[in-house]
Amino acid sequence: MRRWLALVMAATTSLVLVALLVPMALLIGTVAENAAVDRATDTAESVAAAVGTLSAGDLTLTVEQVAASGGYPLTVFLPGGETIGQAAPRSDAVRLAALGRSVTARVPGGVEVLVSVQSPTLGTVVVRAFVSDADLGRGVREAWAGLLILGLALTGLGIAVADRLARTVTASITALAGVSHRLAGGDLTARAVPEGPPEVRSVASALNHLAGRIDDLLAAERESVADLSHRLRTPLTGLRLTAEALSDPAEAAQIGARVDELERAVTSIIDTARQRSPVGRSCDAASVVADRVxxxxxxxxxxxxxxxxxxxxxxxxxxxxxxxxxxxxxxxLGNVFAHTPEGTPFGVRLTPGAGGGAVLAVTDAGPGFDAGLLDRGSSGGGSTGLGLDIARRTAESSGGSLDVRASGEGGARVEVAFGPPARS
Incomplete structure (x- = not known):
């Protein structure tokens, strides 16, 4: 956004300056040219005023003195074809001026100013002052350079001001983006500081309200899951009493062990549901897998x-x-027992991961997976259909992945890669 605003300011400032400075530059050129012509006209008229009172010799001396002081070449065209001063061609404009009309004409290399004067002794005399192109444009280039520097300075100042304003806006937006990323990463305590323009402050307040609402909903969901899990303890207690009442001690001990395992699982669900964030997420995969096997x-x-x-x-x-x-x-393993016939062999293999962590592979020689049963909630055996999704989410939460393919025995092979714990 900062670059975009700077480009907009540069384009706007450039258009304004072009609309202002280009006419000003043309005006400066015109004013300089008119000033040079006016000075040449004054010089020619000063000579024309002396034509009627001076002899030819004195007129020659006067022309030389005025040309030296005025800075413009002077030529006096006499009626007989003679000239006094700097030699110059008798152009059409000179012949027109000889008819008694003062003119200013553009000629190659500059402008000639012609003043016609009637002398009682000499007749119609034409005084010519020549203004070169260099004299016409004297100081114009320097003025244009100043205007260009001024335009560049104003453009740079506009861009600097736009960048400062854009930095104020983008800093607030960047902070909002950081808070949203923290919320997406599971940090529900992240809150934005309402600052910047009113619109950005409004967005920050809305984001904070959304974060608070999400936190409340998740807290309610955690408590609901914990309550539902806790309600399972009542039937578990009844099942334990039933097991203890069995006459066969071995069978009672076996069922009691299963009830203990189920109770530990329910307790784990309650503890997990009450956690606000996954803290202390690391374990020894070898010991956990060995215990479950x-x-x-x-x-x-x-x-x-x-x-x-x-x-x-x-x-x-x-x-x-x-x-x-x-x-x-x-x-x-529950999928293996639920979706393959009794007597079907299976395998469990745990190996170190290439970049750390571990890879767990569970294979069987059963009928394999139907592709449509790999979606969350889909099952062909009357179960919830969440087994593979639980494995996938567990793997992805550690930075790993889940892969399902056919095993070498024609059944299914589920390979779950778990990432290594973060280094402290």
Missing amino acids: RFWSVLAEDQDRTMDLDLPGEELPVAVSAGELAACVDAL
């Missing part, structure tokens, strides 16, 4: 599924919280 291995054994497990023996820090990563792994 142990949980699902019991169900895999019950369904006669063979599992190909490949986990590293070292820590793999990723920019995802342990709860989010556990939910991601559960979503991917």
Whole structure:
């Protein structure tokens, strides 16, 4: 915007100055030319006044003196064809002046001023003063140069003033853009300072109102999710009591462990929902994936599924919280158990990422994915259809990505890349 306003000011100032200075420059040239002709006319008339009173010798001396003092070449044309002073051709204008008419005529190289005078002894005498083009334009170039410098100075001053005004406007707009970027990045505490022109202050106030409204809506949503999650504790408590009442201790312990796992997941949902921003987002992917694989291995054994497990023996820090990563792994393995027949083998492989972080690949030998089921909320097995979307959002929140393709066994291969945690 600063450049645009500067260009507009430069164009406007240039047009105004051209409209003002060009006529002024032409006027200066005309005034200079008229002044030179007037001075030459005065010089010629001073000689013409002495024609009737002086002899030819005295007239010659007078012409030389006046030409030297006036600065213009003088020529006196006598009726007999003789001339006094500087030699000059007898032009048509001279012949016209010899008829008794004083004229000013343009000739090659300048202007000749002709004054006709009647002498009692000599007859009609024509006095000629010649003004060269250099004399006609004397001082004009310097005046034009001054006007040009003045125009450039005024244009520069206009651009400087426009840039100062534009800086005031653009600074406020840039600050608004910075606040909007902070809000888009999740910093809901960002607020704009109303400053600058009234329109910009109005936009800043509207942006602050919008940010406050978004903050209120998100707070209400977090509390709603937390309340809904908390309501699950009642049926979980009933399920735990039912499990404890079972006569088979082993079965009661197994169901109790599942209830404990579900309760921890509900607690994690409540804690996550109450967080205003994702703080402390990092964990060891190797330990989290190993823990979730142990949980699902019991169900895999019950369904006669063979599992190909490949986990590293070292820590793999990723920019995802342990709860989010556990939910991601559960979503991917839950898809395998929900969308493939019992007995279908699957694999879990965790490897270091090329630029840090980790890459989790879950494969199976099932029927594969229908392309239409990759959209959020789409499912072919009666589920919510959010499993892959949970994995995708978790990966993208860490700077990674999700890729779905066919596995080597003809089933599906879901590869999730997690970015490394930020360095402090």
